[in-house]
Amino acid sequence: MxxxxxxxxxxxxxxxxxxxxxxxxxxxxxxxxxxxxxxxxxxxxxxxxxxxxxxxxxxxxxxxxxxxxxxSSHPHLVCERCGGISHPEASPEVARGLLAALAAGSGGFEVRELHVVARGLCPECVRREEETVPVTDAS
Amino acid sequence: MxxxxxxxxxxxxxxxxxxxxxxxxxxxxxxxxxxxxxxxxxxxxxxxxxxxxxxxxxxxxxxxxxxxxxxSSHPHLVCERCGGISHPEASPEVARGLLAALAAGSGGFEVRELHVVARGLCPECVRREEETVPVTDAS
DNA sequence: CGGCTTCTGCTAATAATTAGCATCTGCATG
DNA sequence: CATGCAGATGCTAATTATTAGCAGAAGCCG
Structure with missing residues (x-):
């Protein structure tokens, strides 16, 4: 290049x-x-x-x-509320675990790249959610 | 709806x-x-x-x-050669393992949805690759 | 059945990315 | 250090994927 x-x-x-x-x-x-x-x-x-x-x-x-x-492709955590993107603290280990799990369960597929995206709430937004709706399940 | x-x-x-x-x-x-x-x-x-x-x-x-x-969101295997999409044989277990690994390593992030995409070669294309380049490492 | 709300068809717009082409430039080489 | 050329850039235009706006049609609740 x-x-x-x-x-x-x-x-x-x-x-x-x-x-x-x-x-x-x-x-x-x-x-x-x-x-x-x-x-x-x-x-x-x-x-x-x-x-x-x-x-x-x-x-x-x-x-x-x-x-x-x-x-290195590594896991991503995407907050559905604030849109923030972060990486798991234990990224390398997690990634290794993921690769191992996949390798074991993918029967002959040769994994070259792994993309893991977890969507949910980041710690901050979890806290904010709890403040708004303090009860565990407000059905 | x-x-x-x-x-x-x-x-x-x-x-x-x-x-x-x-x-x-x-x-x-x-x-x-x-x-x-x-x-x-x-x-x-x-x-x-x-x-x-x-x-x-x-x-x-x-x-x-x-x-x-x-x-249910589950892992996907995408073949880089033929573009085929498949699911790991052991999808549920793999997914469970992934979730566990992530939960353990993501420090307070509340995972709601998990997207796992492995890119690589499907068994068929691995075979075809080996036919073309039979030696393990042809450098 | 009537009415309110939501959905559909239709058209047009937007967002994200890629393509084409003439010109310029990094860099290997003499 | 000059030079040739593959490959990169600027510029414009095109494509692709998706969303928006609006009038009329059609679910569904009573």
């Missing part, structure tokens, strides 16, 4: 932020340094970086695909 | 095929019985069915979202 300022910046933005960003967000941030940058170039850069295993693409929720500067 | 012929057919198609279908595929099949059916209606029907927990929506690969008539 050829190294260009555009790709370097896209990569740097993802690496430094450590966040899950959509193509358009990356674009906005990158334009600070590269004013003429085109959105389509960002898409192509992200594709190149993904093929080079430098970023991971995932479609965690509705809307645009999100990119992250982390080669 | 109001029951209409359109929704009933959409549901029936997903239930009887047991497959992962995109909105457009559902539409094509449903038009046999309901010639005037609109694609946008199919989208709305799928949304209603999803909210009623009668179908599961997942974005397994590129392209359109796929719908399946199965309330």
């Amino acid at each position: 050829r190294v260009t300022p555009q790709r370097a910046h896209v990569w740097q933005i993802l690496a430094e932020s450590g966040a899950h960003l959509g193509a358009e967000e990356v674009w906005e941030r990158a334009r600070d340094a590269l004013p003429g940058l085109e959105l389509s170039t960002v898409y192509r850069a992200l594709e190149a970086l993904r093929e080079a295993n430098l970023v991971v693409e995932s479609r965690l929720s509705e809307g645009p695909a999100l990119f992250e500067a982390n080669a | 109001r029951v209409t012929p359109q929704r009933a057919h959409v549901w029936q198609i997903l239930a009887e095929s047991g497959a992962h279908l995109g909105a457009e595929e559902v539409w094509e099949r449903a038009r046999d019985a309901l010639p005037g059916l609109e694609l946008s209606t199919v989208y709305r029907a799928l949304e209603a069915l999803r909210e009623a927990n009668l179908v599961v929506e997942s974005r397994l690969s590129e392209g359109p979202a796929l719908f399946e008539a199965n309330a």
Whole structure:
């Protein structure tokens, strides 16, 4: 893969932020340094970086695909209320456990990449929910 | 949710095929019985069915979202070569294991829905790959 | 059966991503 | 260090997937 300022910046933005960003967000941030940058170039850069295993693409929720500067695919926790994305504390172990479980139960399928997305409530939103509806089951 | 012929057919198609279908595929099949059916209606029907927990929506690969008539979210195996989608033989156990692993490692996050997608090679394509490149590592 | 609400068909719009093409540029090589 | 060329970029336009708006039709509760 050829190294260009555009790709370097896209990569740097993802690496430094450590966040899950959509193509358009990356674009906005990158334009600070590269004013003429085109959105389509960002898409192509992200594709190149993904093929080079430098970023991971995932479609965690509705809307645009999100990119992250982390080669290993790991579990994601998506909060249905606030939309926040986090990683389980014990990501590596969890991932290993998941892989093992899958390998054992998938009969001949050769797993190369694992995407795990758990949807639910993040600790913060759980707390807020409990404040609003203090009773355990308010049917 | 109001029951209409359109929704009933959409549901029936997903239930009887047991497959992962995109909105457009559902539409094509449903038009046999309901010639005037609109694609946008199919989208709305799928949304209603999803909210009623009668179908599961997942974005397994590129392209359109796929719908399946199965309330419980379960692991998916997506073949990168042939695009085929299958379920691990031991789906329920695997899913249980995954949930347990996640619950243990996600520190206060309340998991409500779990999406697991393993990408790789299905047994068939593994075999075909071995025929083409018989040596284990052809570097 | 009547009425209120919800759904459908139809059309148009939006969002996200990809394609085409001329020009430019990283970089391997002489 | 100049040079050639594969590959990248900017720019524009097209596609794909999905949603929105609105008038008329049709479930379902009484």
